[in-house]
Amino acid sequence: MEEKRILFVSSEVVPYLAENEVSSTSYDxxxxxxxxxxxxxIFMPRYxxxxxxxxxxxxxxxxxxxxxxxxxxxxxxxxxxxSIPKERIQVYFIDNDEYxxxxxxxTDEEGVLYPDNDERAIFFAKGVVETVKKLNWVPDIIHVHGxxxxxxxxxxxxxxxxxxxxxxxxxxxxxxSQSFDGTLNTEMINKVKFDGVPADAIADLEIxxxxxxxxxxxxxxxxxxxxxxxxSPSLTKFIESSGKPFLPFTPKEKFAEVYTNxxxxxxx
Numbered sequence: 001m002e003e004k005r006i007l008f009v010s011s012e013v014v015p016y017l018a019e020n021e022v023s024s025t026s027y028d029x030x031x032x033x034x035x036x037x038x039x040x041x042i043f044m045p046r047y048x049x050x051x052x053x054x055x056x057x058x059x060x061x062x063x064x065x066x067x068x069x070x071x072x073x074x075x076x077x078x079x080x081x082x083s084i085p086k087e088r089i090q091v092y093f094i095d096n097d098e099y100x101x102x103x104x105x106x107t108d109e110e111g112v113l114y115p116d117n118d119e120r121a122i123f124f125a126k127g128v129v130e131t132v133k134k135l136n137w138v139p140d141i142i143h144v145h146g147x148x149x150x151x152x153x154x155x156x157x158x159x160x161x162x163x164x165x166x167x168x169x170x171x172x173x174x175x176x177s178q179s180f181d182g183t184l185n186t187e188m189i190n191k192v193k194f195d196g197v198p199a200d201a202i203a204d205l206e207i208x209x210x211x212x213x214x215x216x217x218x219x220x221x222x223x224x225x226x227x228x229x230x231x232s233p234s235l236t237k238f239i240e241s242s243g244k245p246f247l248p249f250t251p252k253e254k255f256a257e258v259y260t261n262x263x264x265x266x267x268x
Contacts, residue, residue, distance in 0.1 A: 001033050001036040001037065001038035001260055001263065001264070002036065002037035002038065003037065003038070003039065004033075004038045004039070004140050004141070004263075004268070005038070005039045005040075005041075005137065005138065005139045005140050005141075006030070006033050006038055006039070006040050006139060006140065006141045006142075006143060006263075007040070007041050007043070007128075007132065007137075007139035007141070007142045007143070008026060008029065008030045008040060008041070008042045008043070008143050008145065009042075009043045009044075009128050009142060009143070009144050009145070009149045009152050010022065010023075010026035010042065010043070010044050010144075010145035010146050010149055011044065011045065011105075011124075011145065011146030011147065011148035011149050012026060012044065012105065012145075012146055013026040013027055013042060013044045013091065014026075014027045015027070015055070015084065015085075016044065016050050016055055016082075016091070017047070017049070017050065017105065021176055021177070021227070021228055022145055022146045022176055022179070022227075025145060025174065025227055025252075026042070026044075026145045026146070027084070028252060028255060029143070029255060029259060030042055030089060031087060031089065032255055032256050032259065032260075033260075034087065034088070034089055036256075036260065040089060041090060041092060041132075041135075041137065041139075042089065042090070042091045042092065043091075043092045043093075043094060043128045043131070044091065044092075044093060044094070045093065045094050045095070045099075045100050045120070045124055045148065046078075046080055046093035046094060046095035046100050047100055047102075047103075047104070047105050048100060048101045048102050048103040048104070049103045049104055049105065050093070052080070055082050056082055056083075057080045057081070057082045057093060058080060058081065058082070059078060059079065059080050060079045060080065060081050060092075062134075063079035063131055063134050063135070064077060064078045064079045065077070066130060068123055068126045068127060068130065070119050070122050070123050070126075070191070071119060071122075071187075071191040071194060072194065075096050075098060075099070075123055076096060076097075077094070077095075077096060077123075077127050077130065077131075078094075078095035078096060078097075079092060079093065079094065079095070079127075079131055080092070080093040080095055081093065092131060094123070094124050094127035094128060094131070096123060096127075099116065099119065099120045099123055100120070102114070106148070106180065107180075113180060113182060113184065115185055116185070117148070117184050117185070118184040118185045118187070118188035118191060118208060119185075119191065120148065121147075121148050121149075121150065121151045121184075122151055122155075122191060122192065122195075124148060124149065124151070124152075125149070125151040125152040125154075125155045126155060126159075128152060129152070129155065129156065129160055129163075129166075132165075133163070133165060136165070138165055138166070138168075138169070139166075139169050140168070140169065140170070140268060141169070141170050141171075141172055141263060141267055141268070142156070142169055142170070142171050142172070143171075143172045143173075143174065144171065144172065144173045144174065144217065144221070145174045145176075145227070146176070146179075147179060147180070147210060147213050147214060147217075150173070150213045150214060150216070150217035151192070151217075152171075152217075153171045153173060153217050153220035153221045154192065154197060154201070154202065154216060154217065154220045155195070155197075156169075156171055156220070157171075157201075157220045158195075158196065158197040158198070158201065158220075159195050159196060159197065170222040170223065170267045170268065171220070171221045171222050171223075172221060172222065172223045172224070172225060172263075172267055173214075173217050173218055173221040173223075173224055173225070174224075174225040174226075174227040175214050175218065175224060175225070175226055175227060175228070175231055175235065175239065176227050176228045176231070177228040177229075177230030177231050177232070178210045178211065178230075178232060179210065180210050181210075182209065183207055183208050183209045184208040184209075184213070185208070186206075186207075186208065188205055188208040189202055189205040189206055189208070192205060201216075201219075201220070202216055204216050211232065211234065211235050214235060215235065215238055218238065218239055218242055218244065219242070221244060222244065222245075222267065223244055223245040223246065223247075223262070223266055223267045224239050224242070224244050224245070224246040224247070225246070225247045225250075225259075225262070226239060226246065226247065226248055226249045227249070228249065229249050231249075245262075245266035245267070247259070247262045247266070
């Protein structure tokens with residue numbers, strides 16, 4: 001993977017958030033590519049429960065200051081950056097006081113999903129793309145992890161489809177086992193349609209539950225990785241019948257060889 005550029009976009013990454021399947025893989029795979037001589041960047045949201053002082057986050061003034069429109073409202077974009085100790089890996093954080101200041105990731109103290117998680121996902125997707133444009137850094141692959149990052153493939157294929165910078169960029173989505181019950185705000189489909197995304201491309205978002213968000217993300221990806229043993233049979237069947245190149249579940253100790261081979265032979 002030497003000299004290949006891979007942009008990892010994840011809803012969670014260790015060491016900034018607690019260890020789970022998404023956050024651990026979102027660290028392990030970039031580290032693997034970095035060790036192989038690839039050029040990588042990682043993007044994640046700057047949730048309020050990330051300790052900025054301990055992790056030495058600092059704002060990048062030249063990248064901040066833009067407003068992103070979400071559902072006809074201007075939302076200021078703040079970009080922060082940190083380096084994972086000992087790894088020389090830069091992590092960019094998408095921040096906004098309205099969406100990410102609260103001291104938790106996806107749910108309140110009662111475990112109830114935040115009502116604006118749909119808008120947070122839209123803002124995150126747009127924030128990543130706009131920042132990469134400002135960096136003028138052209139990724140060969142964008143690899144998406146976690147449902148909150150699931151809007152990125154959709155926006156890349158519609159909202160940003162005419163961006164010359166990404167003309168040859170391929171999108172890979174990793175699908176994990178279900179991480180929330182219920183649905184996001186049922187107005188989500190209208191907020192995405194507001195950005196010019198055709199209704200038939202996002203019909204599953206009429207009911208924005210975990211599986212339908214991932215189905216929509218898969219439909220707009222160039223390749224798919226099944227990243228958990230516990231992905232539901234219905235979602236697994238959808239991936240297998242999607243016509244997209246896909247990689248079955250691979251245990252961590254075999255990542256290096258299998259993921260690299262998949263990138264090289266099925267994606268690039």
